[in-house]
Structures are given as C-alpha cells and as structure tokens.
Amino acid sequence: MGQPTASSSQNSLTVRDNRTGKTIQIPIEDNSIPATAFKTLSATPEKDERKENETSKGLRVSDKGFLNTAVMRSEITYIDGEAGVLRYRGYPIEELALRSSHLETAYLLIYGSLPSASQLKVWEKEVMHHAVVHADAEQFFRSFRYDAHPMAILTSAFAYLGSYYSEANPSLQGQTLFTKGSPDSLAVMDKQIYRLIGKATTLAAMAYRVRQGRTFVTPPTGLSYTGSFLYQMDYLGQENYKPNPVLEKALDVLFLLHADHELNASATTVLQTGSSLVDPYSAIAAGCASLYGPLHGGANEAVIRMLISIGSPANVPAFIESVKKREKVLSGFGHRVYKTSDPRSFIVRKTADEVFKVTGKDDLLETAMALHEAAMKDEYFIKRSLAPNVDFWSGLIYRAMGFPLDFFPVLFAVPRVVGWLAHWRQMMLQPGGVKIWRPRQIYVGETKRAYVPVEERTPVEEAKKTPSQITHSGITKRTMLATFKGAKL
The missing domain is CATH 1.10.580.10 (Citrate Synthase, domain 1)
Structure with missing residues (x-):
C-alpha cells in the first residue's frame, strides 16, 4: 500500500502494486470502492506461472461467500450488525x-x-x-x-x-x-x-x-x-x-x-x-x-428440533458443554450480520408472551428459557457474540400456534x-438499466492436457472424484437378475 501524494484526493484509496511498482488512485464513494478498479493492475506472469491465473488481465478480487462485497446500491433496508440496528426505509x-x-x-x-x-x-x-x-x-x-x-x-x-x-x-x-x-x-x-x-x-x-x-x-x-x-x-x-x-x-x-x-x-x-x-x-x-x-429459512425449525433433543432444563448444562466441544450445534443464537443482539428477537419474545396467554405455554418454553439464560451467562458464548436471534423465539410461537415443523x-x-x-x-428501475450478474472465479483446476483413449487410462480411485456405488433393491434388483432380450449379463 503506497502513500497518497500531495495532489491525491483525500476521499480516495492509493494502491501500489509491488510486483510492478504501479500506483493507482481509487475514488471512495459511500465508503466503498469499485472492484473493477483493480483490473488495471496487470503484471507480466512469472516464469512457469499458470496461464489460467490471467495475471496480464489485471487483479481479481476474491471474496468467498460475499463477506465484504457490495453488489448494488439500495435504499431499502439498513442493518448495523454491531449496534443491533434494523431499519426499513x-x-x-x-x-x-x-x-x-x-x-x-x-x-x-x-x-x-x-x-x-x-x-x-x-x-x-x-x-x-x-x-x-x-x-x-x-x-x-x-x-x-x-x-x-x-x-x-x-x-x-x-x-x-x-x-x-x-x-x-x-x-x-x-x-x-x-x-x-x-x-x-x-x-x-x-x-x-x-x-x-x-x-x-x-x-x-x-x-x-x-x-x-x-x-x-x-x-x-x-x-x-x-x-x-x-x-x-x-x-x-x-x-x-x-x-x-x-x-x-x-x-x-x-x-x-x-x-x-x-x-x-x-x-x-x-x-x-x-x-x-x-x-x-x-x-x-x-x-x-x-x-x-x-442455513436460511429452516433455522427456526432447527431450534425446535434442538429443544426437543435437549428434553428438559436439567439437560441444558450438558448440552452447553457439548456445544463447546463442537459435538452439538446451537441453533437460534448468533447471526451472520448481527454481532450483538438481533433487534427482532426482543419483539418476538414479547409477541410470544401474548400468544402463550391464549395457547398456553409450550412444553419447550422452560427448556428454551434455561438455554437462553445459560448461554447469555457463559463466557464462551459472550466472547463469540452468540445472542438469541429472531429464529429462537419465532419457532416457539409457531409451535404453540399448532403449525407442523416443516x-x-x-x-x-x-x-x-x-x-x-x-x-x-x-x-x-435502477439508473443505467439491468446488467446480468456474472461473478468471476479463480480457476485452480488442471491446465491444458491431452485427451487419453479409454483403453490407455489409469482409473482414478479417490472417493470424491468417482461416482458412488448405489445399492439396488426391490424391482430394480429383480430386473437386474432377470433375463430378457437386450439384457447385459
């Protein structure tokens, strides 16, 4: 990373490519920079470097799972995960x-x-x-x-x-x-x-x-x-x-x-x-x-299945220890965005109380309360910002209302x-029209290789690189044992 020159705009990012010594200045707008700016940082491929790296075509930005990539400008919903803020418009x-x-x-x-x-x-x-x-x-x-x-x-x-x-x-x-x-x-x-x-x-x-x-x-x-x-x-x-x-x-x-x-x-x-x-x-x-x-819409269902598996408040401490050992999964806590608390969870908790007044308390409520209390006091969960999210309580409401889990x-x-x-x-309706979304990839597969005739090939035995053998039963098994015209014996 280079130092900005005197003429550089303060609201910009100056990047120096140490491979070539080239420096570029990227404008910062709404605390973001365009990923395409890095395409100008091309370099001569190193000796024996894979052509598939496309080094001469400029840098690509790698962001597995879109952890820090903004794909569009939006006026709809604002989330501050650190402060636990959610606003609609x-x-x-x-x-x-x-x-x-x-x-x-x-x-x-x-x-x-x-x-x-x-x-x-x-x-x-x-x-x-x-x-x-x-x-x-x-x-x-x-x-x-x-x-x-x-x-x-x-x-x-x-x-x-x-x-x-x-x-x-x-x-x-x-x-x-x-x-x-x-x-x-x-x-x-x-x-x-x-x-x-x-x-x-x-x-x-x-x-x-x-x-x-x-x-x-x-x-x-x-x-x-x-x-x-x-x-x-x-x-x-x-x-x-x-x-x-x-x-x-x-x-x-x-x-x-x-x-x-x-x-x-x-x-x-x-x-x-x-x-x-x-x-x-x-x-x-x-x-x-x-x-x-x-990992998305099925989370509240997973909460109920988790609470059923725990069984009773007495089993919560053992479950907590199993989670710490990564033997069990804690559902309904933590969030990809929220690092403190999910603001929706407080509203849902209050709504749950209103529902329970007419439906009666769910049998799992005491277990849920015990799990909530234990997790919120445990240093392991506190350090990892694992507070209850909206799915923790909403599943209990749906169950109390009589909806099936699935x-x-x-x-x-x-x-x-x-x-x-x-x-x-x-x-x-965005300015400039719609462009079809086409993410880039980083190709790490085989380089160019020649076709090998079937009789000359060495079989690949690695499990992930060969199709699994399926066990047949029922009519398929009987048909495979039968004889008929065209059957392969």
Missing part, C-alpha cells in the same frame, strides 16, 4: 412492529414511503383482491404426494403461477418490459406485485391443506392479510368462522419482522435470477428455493416475498 423495526401492519410496511418497503390513508386503502384492496387463484391450481396441488414438503410445493407453485401471465414475461413482451419505467411498464409491474403478495398466502394455505387431505378454501373477504391466511388454512365449514385475533396479530407482527433483511441469501438469489430479465414469478420461485435451505419455512417465505419484490423492483 429509515424507520426503526421496533417502531414499525409496534405501530404498523405487514401490508402497510410492505408498501413502505416496495415504494419507499408510508402510504396515506387513501393509498393504504387502495393498496390493501388490490392485494387482497388478487389473492384468488385460477381453478386449475387445484389440479396442480393435488399432483403432489400427501407427504411432500410444503416448501417444495410452494416453490413449484410460484413458478407455476407465472405460466398464467404472459403479459409479465419479458421473453414474450420485450426485454424492457419492467426496466423502461413508463406508466404502462409500472402498471404491469405493480399488477404482478399485487398478485404475488396476494396469492402468497393462498398458495401457502393450499400447500398446507393438500397435506391435510382437505378441500381448498377461497380467500374470504373482510379479513386482514394474516386473518385471511389463517382462515384459508383452518376453515372447515363453521358458521361465521373468525381466526383468534391474538394469533392473527402475532402472525402479522412476525410477517412484518420477516418482510426483509437486506441482501440475504434468498434476496440475492432473486436478484441474480432477475438480472437475466426473467419474469418475476420465476425469480420469486428461485428465492423460495434458496430460503428452503437449513411448515415453519413457509411462514418465513410468505412475508419475505415482500422484500424480494422490493429489491427486484429497485433493480429493474
């Missing part, structure tokens, strides 16, 4: 959870400001109006096995939904369908947003009911977003059926808290997919698939559709 999450609703906050995230009374009325009306799905959807959902994972169903359903709306497909309507920002373009975009948010609860409820062997329910009128969701899951023909208002409110708060969380794995997946200018339904389906993973990720995905759409819309 500048509003503290604590204030929104106390005073706002999920749909009002959805408007804020997508359009940038809180709606007026008349704007909110129109917004809620359009979202709820578009909750109804085509009658053909029943056949689609019935095609899944009774034991299919609800996230597999939901992911497929979002992709399936796009097949109905050709006007929302840039492949059919032109590449600038969503990027030109004209009134007609914005209207098409907004209609898909209404549809995706409105139908998210309907698709999720259908995924729930198909596994229960129940008929599907048409979204009701006159209920809130989460009230309609609970109705569609639970209604069995009772007269004047209304979901419990405490559970309805709790779910709305949880939806609001899960609506967005900056460029997490699923949001980034939506943007990566959306950068090809695919239709929004396919992009949302991709995000849903990303959230399906146990439905927990669905309850994460439904509200996160809002955040995905906010980031997708922002990217579509």
Whole structure:
C-alpha cells in the first residue's frame, strides 16, 4: 500500500502494486470502492506461472461467500450488525412492529414511503383482491404426494403461477418490459406485485391443506392479510368462522419482522435470477428455493428440533458443554450480520408472551428459557457474540400456534416475498438499466492436457472424484437378475 501524494484526493484509496511498482488512485464513494478498479493492475506472469491465473488481465478480487462485497446500491433496508440496528426505509423495526401492519410496511418497503390513508386503502384492496387463484391450481396441488414438503410445493407453485401471465414475461413482451419505467411498464409491474403478495398466502394455505387431505378454501373477504391466511388454512365449514385475533396479530407482527433483511441469501438469489430479465414469478420461485435451505429459512425449525433433543432444563448444562466441544450445534443464537443482539428477537419474545396467554405455554418454553439464560451467562458464548436471534423465539410461537415443523419455512417465505419484490423492483428501475450478474472465479483446476483413449487410462480411485456405488433393491434388483432380450449379463 503506497502513500497518497500531495495532489491525491483525500476521499480516495492509493494502491501500489509491488510486483510492478504501479500506483493507482481509487475514488471512495459511500465508503466503498469499485472492484473493477483493480483490473488495471496487470503484471507480466512469472516464469512457469499458470496461464489460467490471467495475471496480464489485471487483479481479481476474491471474496468467498460475499463477506465484504457490495453488489448494488439500495435504499431499502439498513442493518448495523454491531449496534443491533434494523431499519426499513429509515424507520426503526421496533417502531414499525409496534405501530404498523405487514401490508402497510410492505408498501413502505416496495415504494419507499408510508402510504396515506387513501393509498393504504387502495393498496390493501388490490392485494387482497388478487389473492384468488385460477381453478386449475387445484389440479396442480393435488399432483403432489400427501407427504411432500410444503416448501417444495410452494416453490413449484410460484413458478407455476407465472405460466398464467404472459403479459409479465419479458421473453414474450420485450426485454424492457419492467426496466423502461413508463406508466404502462409500472402498471404491469405493480399488477404482478399485487398478485404475488396476494396469492402468497393462498398458495401457502393450499400447500398446507393438500397435506391435510382437505378441500381448498377461497380467500374470504373482510379479513386482514394474516386473518385471511389463517382462515384459508383452518376453515372447515363453521358458521361465521373468525381466526383468534391474538394469533392473527402475532402472525402479522412476525410477517412484518420477516418482510426483509437486506441482501440475504434468498434476496440475492432473486436478484441474480432477475438480472437475466426473467419474469418475476420465476425469480420469486428461485428465492423460495434458496430460503428452503437449513442455513436460511429452516433455522427456526432447527431450534425446535434442538429443544426437543435437549428434553428438559436439567439437560441444558450438558448440552452447553457439548456445544463447546463442537459435538452439538446451537441453533437460534448468533447471526451472520448481527454481532450483538438481533433487534427482532426482543419483539418476538414479547409477541410470544401474548400468544402463550391464549395457547398456553409450550412444553419447550422452560427448556428454551434455561438455554437462553445459560448461554447469555457463559463466557464462551459472550466472547463469540452468540445472542438469541429472531429464529429462537419465532419457532416457539409457531409451535404453540399448532403449525407442523416443516411448515415453519413457509411462514418465513410468505412475508419475505415482500422484500424480494422490493429489491427486484429497485433493480429493474435502477439508473443505467439491468446488467446480468456474472461473478468471476479463480480457476485452480488442471491446465491444458491431452485427451487419453479409454483403453490407455489409469482409473482414478479417490472417493470424491468417482461416482458412488448405489445399492439396488426391490424391482430394480429383480430386473437386474432377470433375463430378457437386450439384457447385459
């Protein structure tokens, strides 16, 4: 690293390449530098250096897992992991959870400001109006096995939904369908947003009911977003059926808290997919698939499984020691971004108390409290900033409300559709248009080598470099033992 010259701008970074002695000055804007600036630092390859290093084409920036790479400029969500701060469009999450609703906050995230009374009325009306799905959807959902994972169903359903709306497909309507920002373009975009948010609860409820062997329910009128969701899951023909208002409110708060969380794995997946200018339904389906993973949307489910495995408060000390020895995994503590506490966890903890008043305390609550207390006092966890996150308490709420464990990720995905759409819309309308995302790699494989005829090859026996042998049973085993024309003996 070189020293800035007298003429250097103070708001810049001066870099000296010790291989060549070349110095470059990189402007710092919003406390960031462009990675492409390093492409100018090319050098002559060393003797016997691999050509695949492409040394003469400039430096590449390596950042495995995107630990410190900003891929876009955003106005949506701000997180300060060190201070435990989360804001949607500048509003503290604590204030929104106390005073706002999920749909009002959805408007804020997508359009940038809180709606007026008349704007909110129109917004809620359009979202709820578009909750109804085509009658053909029943056949689609019935095609899944009774034991299919609800996230597999939901992911497929979002992709399936796009097949109905050709006007929302840039492949059919032109590449600038969503990027030109004209009134007609914005209207098409907004209609898909209404549809995706409105139908998210309907698709999720259908995924729930198909596994229960129940008929599907048409979204009701006159209920809130989460009230309609609970109705569609639970209604069995009772007269004047209304979901419990405490559970309805709790779910709305949880939806609001899960609506967005900056460029997490699923949001980034939506943007990566959306950068090809695919239709929004396919992009949302991709995000849903990303959230399906146990390192993302499955975390609250993992918390419950962990608490079940602990069994009782008396077993917490032994579990804590097993975690320290890395024999067990501690779920629901710590966060990729938050280094102190997750601000959402305090809100969820309060919400849990309200839910338990009507459902009764979950059997696992005492174990959860004991684990929480033990971890917060243990130096091992304190040094590693392993405080409870939003998943620690939300799983207990979902369990108390009677949702099956494998439905927990669905309850994460439904509200996160809002955040995905906010980031997708922002990217579509960003200055300069959309560029397809194409990360670089550092190639460390074989250099150029000649093809070897099959009879001259030496077999590779290393486990990771050969396909596994599969044990066959049932009809496959019997068929392999049978004789028939064309059989390989």
